[in-house]
Amino acid sequence: MIQVENLTKSYGRHTAVDSISFEVKAGDVVGFLGPNGAGKTSTIRVLTGYHPPSSGAASIAGYDIFRQSIEARRQIGYMPENVPLYREMRVREFLKHRGTLKGLRGKELQKRLDIVVEECGLGDVRRKMIKTLSKGYRQRVGLADSLVHDPPLLILDEPTNGLDPNQIRSIRNLIKNLAADRTIFLSSHILSEVEMICKKVIILEGGHIKANDTPANLVKNMRAAGNISLEIQAPKAELVEAVEALPHIKKVTLNHSSDDGWQNLTILVDSNTETRPRLSKLAEEKKWPLRTLHRHVGTLEDVFVELTRKD
């Protein structure tokens, strides 16, 4: 559905997107992540035909975004970061206006309006002026606008930006429902949300792609995967020495030591190694009582920080 090859976008001397390539297959829900200034919006603006690329190529459903720009844009429903809405218009009137601009007429237009009003939960506010709506509802109007011509691809730039947790949840559910029969490409800073909605994620940093995989694979393969918490009653120095001597141990940190001999440790191990059986065997052999032996499962946020932090 989206094919990007060696795409570069520069503003004067500044290269915002540096020769990136990726593919989004039909039906995929892909999260496009990166810190501020990574080049997400620049990429999205090129894909949606708002900016020409400096070099490279991109196509939407097989249509070149430059040479077949109108056909390519017909395939896209785009919701920008700050949805431009006519505040003085009523919701349905606005959507009708947008549908007309996108070439819909007559019965087809009425039918699509009914569908998007229903799909986006706008039934109760369809006659209200846009300026009287909460930000969450305005976001729904933006989503309905992007859907009115029934595009197979939705490109959403920070769809939940500035919303409160309840509004975020409702927009998230809406997007999940829309994903049932559409390809979705969305940028977001809310990683837990991306983990919930997206089957794949692309992480951009400094205009380069740092990762492109499923959230599960990214978490599994991250370097810091597998921190272990250990609470055990043992002599401090002997314990640390014995744990450090085990294979695949990268770092042992003693967090807390209580008067009655309980030691609280965090143990960093090589990713994809299982060290807990060795630790429990050590406790058994030494007859040290064991209270906690817990492996932390990484999150997409851990992956994001690992791939994009500068320090």
Ligand SMILES: Nc1ncnc2c1ncn2[C@@H]1O[C@H](COP(=O)(O)OP(=O)(O)OP(=O)(O)O)[C@@H](O)[C@H]1O
């Ligand atoms: N119109 C423009 N003219 C000049 N520089 C720009 C322009 N738009 C973006 N940039 C620069 O390009 C880089 C990438 O910006 P972009 O908005 O694409 O990043 P982003 O990943 O979308 O960031 P954010 O998460 O803050 O929206 C930044 O350094 C930004 O300052």
